[in-house]
Amino acid sequence: MTAQLSTSLTDLIDLSGKRALVTGGGKGIGAAVASRLAEAGATVTVADFDPAAADFASSINAAFVSCDITAAKELSNAVDLAAGEAGLDILVNNAGIYPTTGPVADVTDEFVHRMLDVNVRAQFSATRDAADRMPNGGTIVNMASIAGLGGGANISAYSASKGAVIALTRAHANELGPKGIRVNAIAPGIIDTPGVQDQMAPLKAGGLDIEKRISANPLGIGGRPDHIARGVLFFASDLSAFVSGHVLVIDGGSTA
Ligand SMILES: NC(=O)c1ccc[n+]([C@@H]2O[C@H](COP(=O)([O-])OP(=O)(O)OC[C@H]3O[C@@H](n4cnc5c(N)ncnc54)[C@H](O)[C@@H]3O)[C@@H](O)[C@H]2O)c1
Known part of the structure; x- marks a missing residue:
């Protein structure tokens, strides 16, 4: 398959005419991703089980499509709506959960099952x-994690679920490449989102400086959702026309 090479920078990031689906696009990283894809000209559908996401999507x-990604019918309905008649071009598998797991001795089978069901099975x-x-053809971006x-x-x-996302990304890149579908992943470091704020609330109550924690990387910059959205824009556009099966770490250098 010979890809047409674009000549101008504007062409490279122009997503006009492309149809995109962002799961968990109602807030946090997903919301920033949906905003950037829309700004680049894509026709975006936000799939989220939080009804408040509808207002964000319209903004x-x-x-907006109400969808719990673990419910098969809701998920296929969301894909159908986003694809329309022309077909889908971009999928951002962003929805995921990351409650603190706790010491291994305290982790129940039900907890592990739920984690893998949302973060791996539903993304699959x-x-x-x-x-x-x-x-x-198209491009799929999976949200992994450092x-x-x-x-x-x-x-x-949580680590096991995100390790599986990385393995799936590579396997699907091999399998779907011949159909013109690129599959890549982003491994964010700690990013200031509503989910992270909720998770850290007990630590904050105990005196933890959350902004200091979020900025604990060599750049000393607090990770923000738009840092991740820029990586998604790279994978969703022709900037990455020859990139598949890649895991892009965006963490301010914290794992360097
Ligand atoms: N924030 C971080 O520090 C960080 C770091 C690494 C990876 N990630 C990953 O990035 C993704 C987004 O994280 P975030 O921090 O923006 O989360 P968040 O909790 O702030 O937002 C998640 C969004 O996904 C939606 N959602 C959750 N489960 C869903 C489901 N089953 N079906 C449909 N929608 C669902 C929520 O309603 C919400 O709008 C997740 O996959 C997470 O694991 C986040």
Whole structure:
């Protein structure tokens, strides 16, 4: 398959005419991703199980579909809506959960099951359904984590789920490449999102300086959702036309 090489920078990041689906696009990283894709000209659908996401979606001229990605029918409905008649071009598998796992002795089977069901199984299903609706090829971006690269104490189930996302990214890149579908992943470091703020609330109550924690990297910059959205824009656009199966670490250098 010979890709047409664009000549101007504007062409490279122009997503006009492209149809995109962002799971968990109602807030945090997903919301920043949806905003940037819309700004680049894509027709964006935000899929989220939080009804408040509808207002956000309309504020960026995106469509909204109420969807729990673990519910098969809701997920396939979201893919259908986003694809429309023309087919889907961009899937951002962003929705995920990251509650603190705790010491391994305290982790229940139910907890591990839920973690893997949302972060791995549902993401797998979204890729399967979306790839089926990409007749013209496309690009899939999976949200992994630096926890999937290194592991960490007390977050074992989360680390396992994100390690699986990285393995799936590589496997699907091999499998879907011949159909013109590129599959890549982003491994964010700690990013200031509503989810992280919720997770850290007990530590904040105990005196932790959250901004200091979020900025604990060699650059000393607090990780923000738009730092991740810029990476997604790279993978979603022709800037990365020859890139597939890649895991892009965006963490201010914290794992360097
Ligand atoms: N924030 C970080 O520090 C960080 C670091 C590494 C990886 N990540 C990953 O980035 C992704 C987004 O994280 P965030 O911090 O923006 O989260 P967040 O909790 O702030 O936002 C997540 C969004 O996803 C939605 N969502 C959650 N489960 C869903 C489901 N089953 N179906 C549909 N929508 C669902 C929520 O309603 C919410 O709008 C996750 O996959 C997370 O694991 C985040």
